[in-house]
Amino acid sequence: MPKVPVQFTLNGEEKAEFVDSGATLLKALRDKIGDHSPKGGCHQGTCGACSVLVDGELKLSCLVLAETCQGASVTTAAGLAENGVLHPLQRAFIDGFAAQCGFCTPGMLMAAKSLLDRVPNPTRDDVVEAISGNICRCTGYEPIIQAVLTAARANSQNAA
Amino acid sequence: MGIALQSFATVAEAERALSASGAQYLGGGTLVLRALNEGDVAVEHLVRVTDAAITDIAIDGGRARIGAGVTMTAVARHTGLEAIASAARAVGGPAIRNMATVGGNLFAAAPYGDFAVALLALDATVETGGADRPIEAFLADRAAGKSSPIVTSVSFALPPPGSFRFRKVSRVKPKGVSVLSIAAVIETAEDGRVLAARIALGCMAPRPMRAKAAEAALAGQPMTEQGVAAAVAAVAEGIDPITDAIASAWYRAEVLPVHLRRLLLE
Amino acid sequence: MKLAKEYFADQRQDDLNELGQSRQRSDVPGHVTGKTAYFADRNFPGMLYLKMVRSPHHHARIRGIDVSEAEKHPGVARVLTSKDIPHNVYTILILIQVGPEDEQVLAEDKVRWKGEAVVAVLADSERAASEAAAKVRIDYEVLPAVFDMEQALAPGAPLVNEYHGQNHYMYDSGASRKVRFGDVEKGFAEADHILEQTYLSSPIEQAPTETTGCIAVPEGNDRYTCYTNTQAMFFTLDNTSIILQMPGHKLHMVGGTVGGGFGGKVDVTVEPIAILAAKLTGRPVSFIYSRQEEMQISSPRAAEKIVIKDGVMKDGRLVARKVTGYTDAGAYSRHSPYGAQKGAAHYPGPYTVPNVSVDTWCVYTNRTPSSAMRGFGVTIADFALEVQMDKLARLIGMDPLEFRFINAYRDGDMKAHRQKTEGAALIECMQEAARVSNWPVADRYMKMSSYEGT
Numbered sequence: 001m002p003k004v005p006v007q008f009t010l011n012g013e014e015k016a017e018f019v020d021s022g023a024t025l026l027k028a029l030r031d032k033i034g035d036h037s038p039k040g041g042c043h044q045g046t047c048g049a050c051s052v053l054v055d056g057e058l059k060l061s062c063l064v065l066a067e068t069c070q071g072a073s074v075t076t077a078a079g080l081a082e083n084g085v086l087h088p089l090q091r092a093f094i095d096g097f098a099a100q101c102g103f104c105t106p107g108m109l110m111a112a113k114s115l116l117d118r119v120p121n122p123t124r125d126d127v128v129e130a131i132s133g134n135i136c137r138c139t140g141y142e143p144i145i146q147a148v149l150t151a152a153r154a155n156s157q158n159a160a
Numbered sequence: 161m162g163i164a165l166q167s168f169a170t171v172a173e174a175e176r177a178l179s180a181s182g183a184q185y186l187g188g189g190t191l192v193l194r195a196l197n198e199g200d201v202a203v204e205h206l207v208r209v210t211d212a213a214i215t216d217i218a219i220d221g222g223r224a225r226i227g228a229g230v231t232m233t234a235v236a237r238h239t240g241l242e243a244i245a246s247a248a249r250a251v252g253g254p255a256i257r258n259m260a261t262v263g264g265n266l267f268a269a270a271p272y273g274d275f276a277v278a279l280l281a282l283d284a285t286v287e288t289g290g291a292d293r294p295i296e297a298f299l300a301d302r303a304a305g306k307s308s309p310i311v312t313s314v315s316f317a318l319p320p321p322g323s324f325r326f327r328k329v330s331r332v333k334p335k336g337v338s339v340l341s342i343a344a345v346i347e348t349a350e351d352g353r354v355l356a357a358r359i360a361l362g363c364m365a366p367r368p369m370r371a372k373a374a375e376a377a378l379a380g381q382p383m384t385e386q387g388v389a390a391a392v393a394a395v396a397e398g399i400d401p402i403t404d405a406i407a408s409a410w411y412r413a414e415v416l417p418v419h420l421r422r423l424l425l426e
Numbered sequence: 427m428k429l430a431k432e433y434f435a436d437q438r439q440d441d442l443n444e445l446g447q448s449r450q451r452s453d454v455p456g457h458v459t460g461k462t463a464y465f466a467d468r469n470f471p472g473m474l475y476l477k478m479v480r481s482p483h484h485h486a487r488i489r490g491i492d493v494s495e496a497e498k499h500p501g502v503a504r505v506l507t508s509k510d511i512p513h514n515v516y517t518i519l520i521l522i523q524v525g526p527e528d529e530q531v532l533a534e535d536k537v538r539w540k541g542e543a544v545v546a547v548l549a550d551s552e553r554a555a556s557e558a559a560a561k562v563r564i565d566y567e568v569l570p571a572v573f574d575m576e577q578a579l580a581p582g583a584p585l586v587n588e589y590h591g592q593n594h595y596m597y598d599s600g601a602s603r604k605v606r607f608g609d610v611e612k613g614f615a616e617a618d619h620i621l622e623q624t625y626l627s628s629p630i631e632q633a634p635t636e637t638t639g640c641i642a643v644p645e646g647n648d649r650y651t652c653y654t655n656t657q658a659m660f661f662t663l664d665n666t667s668i669i670l671q672m673p674g675h676k677l678h679m680v681g682g683t684v685g686g687g688f689g690g691k692v693d694v695t696v697e698p699i700a701i702l703a704a705k706l707t708g709r710p711v712s713f714i715y716s717r718q719e720e721m722q723i724s725s726p727r728a729a730e731k732i733v734i735k736d737g738v739m740k741d742g743r744l745v746a747r748k749v750t751g752y753t754d755a756g757a758y759s760r761h762s763p764y765g766a767q768k769g770a771a772h773y774p775g776p777y778t779v780p781n782v783s784v785d786t787w788c789v790y791t792n793r794t795p796s797s798a799m800r801g802f803g804v805t806i807a808d809f810a811l812e813v814q815m816d817k818l819a820r821l822i823g824m825d826p827l828e829f830r831f832i833n834a835y836r837d838g839d840m841k842a843h844r845q846k847t848e849g850a851a852l853i854e855c856m857q858e859a860a861r862v863s864n865w866p867v868a869d870r871y872m873k874m875s876s877y878e879g880t
Contacts, residue, residue, distance in 0.1 A: 001162045001501070001551050020551060022163025022206070024193065036467035037460025039685070041635045042717035043197035045190050049635055051255050057233075058255040063193040065186070065206070067165050077460040090458040094450060102457030103635045103685030109458065114254065125334075132334050133253015137635050137686045162553060198718060199477070199556035 008072045010035060011079025019066045025059075026050045028066035029076065037078035037106040041135070048134030051107035051114075052076045058114035060133075077106030080113065088151040088158075089113060098147035100139040108134050112148045122152055163196060164205040171310050174209045178310070183207055185310060187229060187264040190256055191272075214263075214312055217241070225315040228263025228287075232275065235262065243324050247278035247343060250328040250335065263311040266298070270363045270402045274328050274341040277368040280360035281343035282324070284316035299367050319345045327423045328362075329415070331406065338363050339407045340416055342423050346378070354378045357391075359420070363412055364399040373397035374420065388424040392417045433854045437877075453683060462683050464636060465653040470643055470710035474503050476703060477555035478713075479545040479562045480723065481537035484571035484792040485584065488535055488544070492563040496547055499561055501554030503707050506546040508534035510702065512671040515589070517759050518694055521664050528589035529758040529795070531669055531698060537566070538586055538757035539792055541723045543695075548703050548711060571792035575731055575752045578791045586757055586790040595755070595763045595788035602750075603770035605784035607842035613746025613781030617737025619821055624733050625810035629726035629754070632799050636685020638724050639714030640696045642704040650701045651678040657691040669698040670705075677701065689798030690724050693760055728762055728796035729754040730769075732810040737781075738818050742832040747774040751786040751807065756795035761802070763788045768803030774842055775811040776852050777833040782842035827860060831871040838877075850876040 003018040006028060019028045026043075029035045029052070041049035043062045050061040053075040080087040089112050092098070099105040108131060115122055115130035122130070127148045128141075136144060165186070168174040178185060182204030186192050196203060214229035219240035226235065235241050235248035236257065251257055251265065251274055265275040266286065280299065285292035289309030301308060325344045330336035341362035347355045357378040359371040373394040381387035401412035429446045456462035493505040508514050508530060515527045533544045545562045549555035570584045577583055578593040586593050597603050614620055640654035656662045659681050667674045684691060700713040715724060730753055737746035751769045755762035766788035773784045799805075819829035831853065839847040853876045860867045 001554075002164070004165075020162050022165065022196070022553070024197070030467070031469055034469065035460075036463070039464070039636065040466070041637070041685075044194045044717055045252070045256055045259075046717070047635055048253060048255060057258045059258055060190075060255045062197060063189045063259060065165055065189065065193070068208075077458070081459055086458070093458045094454050097451070097454075099451075099454050099457040101635070101686045102453065102462050102683060103464065105457045106460045111254065128334050130254055133255050135635060137633060137688070162551070198716060199552075199559075201553070201557045201560055 004067055006066045006070060008069045008074055010074045011076060023066050024062050025052070025054070025064040025066045025069055025074070026061035029061060029074075035076050035078050037076045039103055039106060041103065046135070047104070047107075048111060048131075049104050049107040051110040051134065053110060053114060056117065058111055075110070075113075077109045080109060087113070088154040089116070089148065092147040092151035092154065093144075096143050096147035096150060098139060098143040101137075104134060104136045104139070108136065108144055112151070115148070116152055116155060120152060121156055122149070124149065163203065166205060166207050167210050168207065169210055171209050171211060171214070171312055174207050175310055177207045180205070188231060188259040188261040190252070190260045191264055191268060209310070216313075219318070223315055223317050225313050226262050227313050228261060228311045230262045232257035232260050232262075232265075235275075240318075243319050243321070244278055244282070244326075247275050247326045250274050250326065250341065262314055266311060266314075267302070270366055271338040271404060271406055273368060274338055274362055277341045277360045277362035278324075278326055278343040279314055279316065280368045280370060281345050281358050282316040282319065283345075283358055284314045286311055287313040287315065296370065303367050320347055323347050325423050325426070327419055329419050337406050340364065340401075340412050340419065342416075342420055344423060346383070346424070348383065352382050354381050354383065354387075359391075359395070361395075361399065361416070364401050364416065366402060369399070371395050371397070371420075378424075383424060385425065388421060391424065392421045395420045430858055433858070434851070464683055464685055465641060465655045465680075466636075466639060466712070466714060468641060468653060470641065472550075473641075473710045473712055474548045474550060474703065474707060475552045475555045476700060476711055476713040477547045477549070477552070477559045478543050478719075479547065479559050479564070481533065481540055481542040481544055481566075483537060483566055483568050484540045484573070485569040485586070486537050486566035487569060488533060488537065488564060489567055490565040491545060492565075493545060495561040495563070496545075496558040499549070499554065499558035501549040501551055502547065502558045503550065503709065504548045504703065505558070505562070506532065506548070506699065506703060506706070507544075508532040510706065511669065511698075513669050516665060516669050516694075518661055518665055518761065519759065519764060520668070521661065524759075524763055526589050528587055529760075536569075536588075539794055541794060542757070543699075546699055546703065548707060573791055573793055575729070575754050575787075575789040575791060578789055579787075584792075586792055590790060593790045595759065595766070595790075597763070597767070602785035602787045603767045605770055605773065605782060605842050607783075607844070608746075608781035610746045610748050610781045610783040614735070614737040614748075617745050618740045619738050620735065621738070621814070621818055621821055622733065622735040623814055623817060624731065625806075625813065626732075627730045627806045627809070629729050629794070629796060630799060631721055631724070631726045632686075632688035632690030633721065634684075634686030634688060634690055637715040637717060637720040638691055638696055639712070640700050641710060641712045642697070642700040643710045644704045644708055645678075649676045649678060650704055651680060652697050652701055653680045653682075654697055655684045655687070655691055656681060656694075656697065657684060657687040657689070658694075661692065662694050662697050665694040666698045666701060670702055688800050689727070689802060690720075692798040693725050693795075695724070722794070725756070725760055725795045725797035727799035727802055727805075728756075728765060729793070730806045732807065734810060734814045736814060736818055738822060740822055742822060742824050742829050744777060744779045744818070744833045746781040747777075747779045748783045749773045749785070751784070753786065753788050753803070754793060754796060755788050755790055756793040757790060758795040759788070760795045760797040762796055765796075765798070765803035769807050771843065772804040772807050773811070775808070775815075776835050776850075777830075778835045778839040778847075779833070779842065784842070825867070827856060827865055827867055828871055830856060831867070831874060834876075836876050852876065
């Protein structure tokens, strides 16, 4: 299998790897770099479990070629906590029982972060729309929606 | 063997590379990589264009030109394209909208391709090989299996305020895959009667189609329950809806008039 | 959360300190930081990827299999057919003596459903495995297929599964699981009204977000570690042991957090073949269903057909209930003989009926094998029973909830299975439901008890 070099920043850290030619960002992250936080649920762009931020934009890493991320800044759920301090979203997901099996959780968190980065005080409808590309099969969406709203409130209180 | 990615600075260079066997143009990746992930072995190398011009949006003299590489998110956020933002927002979830492109949507077979339905109602032209072609002709060629040069942009006259209507119907809320989508540009006279109507349907054929019988039935009518009745009754003329896991052709045909009526009277 | 402690207050000690308390899940910090390890969150050097070649036909005889071109494809390590499987015909519940073995791990002479596994291709990349799989040639003779349970049971229907000899499971009690209590025909004769209704359900896919899969790793000492997302670790271990004719101590099954199951990961479909491939190649093997496979290949909840005939008195008493339930197992048993039997154990529902007759059938068709899913065998049964209860109430002009109070089972009632009812709480549940939903119910029902005065 021919290899191609890729170089990007992952959660603030420089990464340089040779990946299989044609490998997706999801495969590069999981199989090469060892960040297993993005999950492969469908590889079709349907479930959202592989959601990551590429240069601040929410993307499905299963549908992005690793080679096209050259020089980009990639953020995954594994990079949400800073210096061991959980992100308000993570805290709210824990406190609000917003993760049951946990498989959709990293993708949900990234979709929610993408929203809060742009809209710090979202409405419930904003949250529903923001996670509309992420499928959860066991937790149920209501605790997730509530957790995102809770995190947004916590965020804005900290900012005030 | 692995999939090789070839990046080209210009459309012309990419065009040449695409003539090789097993070559496939890569836009936003939401269709092509999906097929590759599902084990499509026909594609051997991917060709993309890095020319920033394909991600341009230009509004000039009441016309909009949108580069083929413009994402749904970029359309939805562009202040000059507010009139049609609802159609761009109807595509996928936020992540898909950050990736899926205007050009790619023209190639999405039903039940996908909701934005192309909007472009059809807008009577857009598709720029391919340096020439603007009517979207109807472009889609007809696609349906006939004819290939075209790389699509570089689409353009259309911005619809008069309030004249563009769009509805995507899905079983999952706030949205999922289309049961059907309807886009319409309806221009009315001062007395409220319809001067001109263009209605386009998604999922009513493998590719977006115009509901010409309904358009004709709407002409000259007021936008009232009685005024739209003939158009609603005629909307199913010539449709051949798809059957998939979302809905049967029968179901789609049954609910189409219901949703057209709602769209027209909203 | 509110605990309604006034119910059964005299029946138990109030010493439950954890109930009603919120406690943080122990696994949730791992979930939100992406640290929870699912079976696939592991990398092994030299890993092979398994791609299954599946039947495109619902029912066909296999006249020949040619894997020569696939074997020559670059990157291919091994191609497996039925000949490679030590014990190719199995059935999961043989572990509890529910036979016969009726399913081939890799199809040998015949395929019985669209999607059945025939040839396994192992290559050093998913792409190479897919390319090679496209080169496998299988010569099929297409046979007539049957998709409907009634048609499958009719004379002259195509025989789906030769290991059974007829298109239904044969229980020790005969063609159906039976419950007989009182005299159901006498009950119908005495009833003021009789209502017979048929209820149908479709298969339902569990659709877990994480697809079914495993990674099998040779440990170099003729032992194999299998990282799997099975929901049934010991079914998997024991069936793998039987299929591979390998003692259990050579098989180390590692489970863990499962990314959703809902019963969809109770069958044994990936581990035996992955471990065999690891053994024959000496390399780690990843066999993970694509989303397409998860939706179309993994076993769904069975389709069911339920015929309920009830005799009811004008005063609301159910006096006779006859149920015939059909469970569509698809082409193979998997867990469906058990599912159908559960149905027999579940009828006539949580009601005391003096005359009951139940027959449940496990039927074979050329559909995707069905299996476990959240309360399989009883969930659809409850749907049918409760819709029937509403219809009966309407028939006699009675409030549907009050109709249920009249018939609810209470402590001491003899059930159709000849077990005395103990610990019933249906009446209290309905009372609480009536209260919180402001559903008006006559006082005498709100004063009833599951155990006082019985």
